[in-house]
Amino acid sequence: MLRYLIKRSLIAVITLLMISITTFWLFFAGSANPAAQMCGAKACDAAKIERINKSLGLKDPIHEQYGRFMSGIFTGREIGEGADAIKCPAPCLGVSFRTSEPVLDIIERGLPVSASIAVGSAVISVLLGVSLGIASALKRGGWLDKFSIGFALTGASLQIFFLGLLLQMVLVYQLKIWDRPRYVPPSEDFLGWLSGMSLPWVTLGVLSAATYARFARAEMLEILSEDFVRTARAKGLTPRAVNIKHALRASLSSIVTIFGLQLGGLLGGAAITETTFDMPGIGKLAVKAVGDDNLPIVMATVLLAAFFVVLFNVIVDAMYAVIDPRVKLS
Amino acid sequence: MRHRVRALAISALAISLAAAGCSKTTNSDNKGEGADSNKKAIVVDKEGKTPVPAPEVEGARKGGQLLILQDGDFEHLSPQQIYVGDAINYGTGLFHRTLTAYKEPVKQGDAIEVVGDLATNAGVTTDGGKTWKFTLRDGIKFEDGSPITAKDVVFGLGLSYGKFGVQGPQYLQAAADPKREYQGPTVDKGKPVPGVKAEGDKTVVITLEKPEQAVPYWLTYPISTPVQESKFNNEKYETEFQSSGPYKIKEYKRDSHLILDRNPNWDPKTDPIRHQYPDTVKFDFSVNRQNQTQRVMASTGEDAAAIAVSDVAQENLATVAADPELEKRVIQGATPYANYINMNYDRIKDVDVRRALVFMYDKSAAIKNAGGNKVAVPSTTLMAPVVPGYKKYDAYPMGESGDVAKAKQLMTGKKVEKLTYCFVNTTNGQKAAAIVKASFERDNVFQVALKPIDRKDYYTTIGKKGNDCDLVGSGWGQDWPDGESTLGVLFDGTLIKDEGNNNYSYFNEPSINAELKKLREMTDREAAAKAYGELDEKIMKEFVPVIPTTYTRHYSLIGTKVGGAFLSPLYSQVNVTRIFVKA
Incomplete structure (x- = not known):
């Protein structure tokens, strides 16, 4: 088990390294021109571009810039030259091209927002989706099953930027029966946090619940037809014990997989959800940084998202062994 | 001055209402925006x-x-x-x-x-x-x-x-x-x-x-x-x-x-x-354009004392414009931003060809594309209406979608090679390019080749003297309220250098250069302002280096x-x- 985890972690680190190289390279290979962006929609005179490029450290070869960026994460670094240099202690993710603020500070502000969205919506989607899926598997062909299939289809075809805007327009601005989506730190105003997060949670939760419902139903149906379930029934166990203890547990592994990947993806920023609901999380930050050619923030958000996805992949793999005794990690 | 870049908006509801601006586009919107000729232009x-x-x-x-x-x-x-x-x-x-x-x-x-x-x-x-x-x-x-x-x-x-x-x-x-x-x-x-x-x-x-x-x-x-x-x-x-x-x-x-x-x-x-x-x-920094509009439209609670920084969201433009109660709360009017299509002075040398191009351009399509007549109105001058000394004139009167017959008349007996229109390869740039091509190719008066340029290289390319673009779109907002900050920057041929030009038409006329020099050095800026207005008209009447397309308007709640x-x-x-x- 330990050896497996160490091996997986090493692979994870290499993956992150590759992602960082690719992102850095893509940024310069693509159509980014940070200095010109800062000049706005006018041809900037070369001298000003030069000055901005110098102040951003963009004049050096790409590999040097990359090296600086990466070593800053581990050892910290000084950004700029001479008396005006900014001290950026490890883990240094650079400073924003636009505002000169340390990227780590910016990320720290966005992370609680993204985490709130991720955890809240994941809980709703799992509870709702898994119960719906199981219930419909147990009552196969019944009205609940039909509803569940319909729900899963609708949920899978709707998009957050459609449903989210629609719900906001109708519930928040027209009927005025739902609180406006906003983020307040739970430590400052817990009820305000709950109420401000509720619409994004419900929207994202319900939409992702559809996936869970589909998987849970399919998996349950398959397991229910297996021999060990029949044996359990034959032994005279109550239907409850058969369904929950035997069948559900066996079908959990696929649900855990989706859950882990979903949570990992969301923690790194739900770009569309955050943009739709105007939540200042990592996702919205990333979208803006891409538009602004703000390389340090692009790097940081991409690496963060990748980190969470990789991390949860490892966790999910490790969880298999716990959930399913047939799985051995090696 | 830099124009704030509008944030990427994800808006599924915008589609149908975006066309709202097509109903009526008249010049009446412009009233009160130009300076009265008896008033002082600047104090x-x-x-x-x-x-x-x-x-x-x-x-x-x-x-x-x-x-x-x-x-x-x-x-x-x-x-x-x-x-x-x-x-x-x-x-x-x-x-x-x-x-x-x-x-x-x-x-x-x-x-x-x-x-x-x-x-x-x-x-x-x-x-x-x-x-x-x-x-x-x-x-x-x-x-x-x-x-x-x-x-x-x-x-x-x-x-x-x-x-x-x-x-x-x-x-x-x-x-x-x-x-x-x-x-x-x-x-x-x-x-x-x-x-x-x-x-x-x-x-x-x-x-x-x-x-x-x-x-x-x-x-x-x-x-x-x-x-x-x-x-x-x-x-x-x-x-x-x-x-x-x-x-x-x-x-x-x-x-x-x-x-x-x-x-x-x-x-x-x-x-x-x-x-x-x-x-x-x-200041609440986490409100996108749609939500700004929705909140200020509703105007309840603390939002009753709110200002929306962004213009009214495109999907709400028609609703706001049609509701007299809401329109009372709209802050609207002329801005410093004027848009042009520059005609390369070294490549399109015949003034009548340039005039014909002016007549061919379909301003109504550009306005519709911008979001309707609340946010853009047709322009005829080089200086935006808020520039001191702005003189309202129309050297080439025509309907809003142009005057193809006039253009044809000017082009009688002339043959022009296929023109290259350079544009920044973004969604907006592509839309603008489609309008240019459709406008100029009406009745086959002109042929237009579209040349997309990567966002990264756009201003470097079009700012390079001797580039191969015949036509280039651009916008301008003065950096300070003086004709010098528009005409003096965009139309002074003596400022043309090898790279980094703002004079995208590479317009260079000694008489205009001399006049601009004279105006630049005038210590009385109030008097200079009026002279810039006259010069604006002279450039457009005699030389036509650009096609004035639209003035951008402000429209917020x-x-x-x-x-x-x-x-x-x-x-x-x-x-x-x-x-x-x-x-």
């Missing part, structure tokens, strides 16, 4: 006659919270780094005072006044513009109570030369230090700031090698906001700046909100422009309880110097 208060304190606003009351809904935080509030229009508007209106300032007209079309702000007047020159002297008012203080001295102004100006001003405007610095050797007071400690010095506590003197009439205008940028050396803490000053205006920071949480409260050390008796009516001003709001013609934002919250 420069050299004698310091502007009254202090600023006269009370009728019906204003003290108290309440003004809420400003904005999509994203300001990039910079450290004064010398500010260059984006909304940061200048809110920054100078609320907390950053400057040596000189604009007193913007409440009634659209009235003259903009250049007045002394921290200084007693708009600046005095006795040698034709080489030396400018500014005397500070008595009783001006920072928020901590310490008096503002000439030394603080010079320190602030010094910052604008170095790293802590690199993103701000660079006009004064380029004129005072052409080689740009000085790196600001944090690096070149103790060295004198080029061209800027304090004489005693009260006088700031600017000395340039060549006369520059624009100095009083350049100093309205917050490059001239005073900064105390002892309080300047590099990047941290962005969120910990010392206010010199009526409001100061109470709480600033980046990307979330900024709350301002009254600055007790601001004395209205020293300020010819600003007031201090609301108790607090709160304020809540039911906001009083004293009016459109800033310079920054295309709600001017907040007279703002109050109704009971």
Whole structure:
């Protein structure tokens, strides 16, 4: 088990390294021109571009810039030259091209927002989706099953930027029966946090619940037809014990997989959800940084998202062994 | 001045209503936006006659919270780094005072006044513009109570030369230090700031090698906001700046909100422009354009005293325009932004071909594409309507979708090679290109080849002399209210260099160059303004280097309880110097 985890972690680190190289390279290979962006929609005179490029450290070869960026994460670094240099202690993710603020500070502000969205919506989607899926598997062909299939289809075809805007327009601005989506730190105003997060949670939760419902139903149906379930029934166990203890547990592994990947993806920023609901999380930050050619923030958000996805992949793999005794990690 | 880049909007509901603007596009929208020919085009208060304190606003009351809904935080509030229009508007209106300032007209079309702000007047020159002297008012203080001295102004100006001003405007610095050797007071400690010095506590003197009439205008940028050396803490000053205006920071949480409260050390008796009516001003930085519109339309709770920074969202334009109650709360009018299609003067040499192209362009399609006649109106001039001296004329009268017959007539017996239209390869650029191609190829009068250019290289490519673009789209907003900042930048052939040009038509006519030189050097800017208006018409009538396409308009909402709001013609934002919250 330990050896497996160490091996997986090493692979994870290499993956992150590759992602960082690719992102850095893509940024310069693509159509980014940070200095010109800062000049706005006018041809900037070369001298000003030069000055901005110098102040951003963009004049050096790409590999040097990359090296600086990466070593800053581990050892910290000084950004700029001479008396005006900014001290950026490890883990240094650079400073924003636009505002000169340390990227780590910016990320720290966005992370609680993204985490709130991720955890809240994941809980709703799992509870709702898994119960719906199981219930419909147990009552196969019944009205609940039909509803569940319909729900899963609708949920899978709707998009957050459609449903989210629609719900906001109708519930928040027209009927005025739902609180406006906003983020307040739970430590400052817990009820305000709950109420401000509720619409994004419900929207994202319900939409992702559809996936869970589909998987849970399919998996349950398959397991229910297996021999060990029949044996359990034959032994005279109550239907409850058969369904929950035997069948559900066996079908959990696929649900855990989706859950882990979903949570990992969301923690790194739900770009569309955050943009739709105007939540200042990592996702919205990333979208803006891409538009602004703000390389340090692009790097940081991409690496963060990748980190969470990789991390949860490892966790999910490790969880298999716990959930399913047939799985051995090696 | 930089135009704030509109944030990427994900809007599924925008599709159907976007076409709303197609119903009616008339010139009537333009009324009141052009300057009346009998009025002064611009007022420069050299004698310091502007009254202090600023006269009370009728019906204003003290108290309440003004809420400003904005999509994203300001990039910079450290004064010398500010260059984006909304940061200048809110920054100078609320907390950053400057040596000189604009007193913007409440009634659209009235003259903009250049007045002394921290200084007693708009600046005095006795040698034709080489030396400018500014005397500070008595009783001006920072928020901590310490008096503002000439030394603080010079320190602030010094910052604008170095790293802590690199993103701000660079006009004064380029004129005072052409080689740009000085790196600001944090690096070149103790060295004198080029061209800027304090004489005693009260006088700031600017000395340039060549006369520059624009100095009083350049100093309205917050490059001239005073900064105390002892309080300047590099990047941290962005969120910990010392206010010199009526409001100061109470709480600033980046990307979330900024709350301002009254600055007790601001004395209205020293300020010819600003007031201090609301108790607090709160910026909420996490409201995108759609939500700004929705919230201010509803105008309930604290939103009743809210200002939307962005224009009305496109999907709501039709609703707002059709509802008289809502339209009363719209702040709208002309902005400094005018759009053109540049015709390369070296490549399209026949003036009648250029005239024919003017007749071919379909302005109504461009307006529809921009979002309708609330946000764009057809243009006929080079200078935008807010430029002092703007003269409303139409050298080539035609319908809004052009006049193909006239164009054909001009093209009789002429043969023109396929024209290349260069555009930035973005969604908007592609839409604009489609309009250009469809317009010019009507009845096969012209053939157009479209040449997309990567965003990264766009301005480098079209700014390079001798490029192979026949036609290029561009927009322009003046950097200071003077014809020089439009005509003098875009149409002076003597400024053409190998790279980095703004004169995308590469227009170069000796007679116009000479006239521009004469106007640039005129010390009386009020008189110069009218001459720029005439010159604008002359260029379009005789030479036609560009096709004027549209003027961009401002169209934003304020809540039911906001009083004293009016459109800033310079920054295309709600001017907040007279703002109050109704009971």
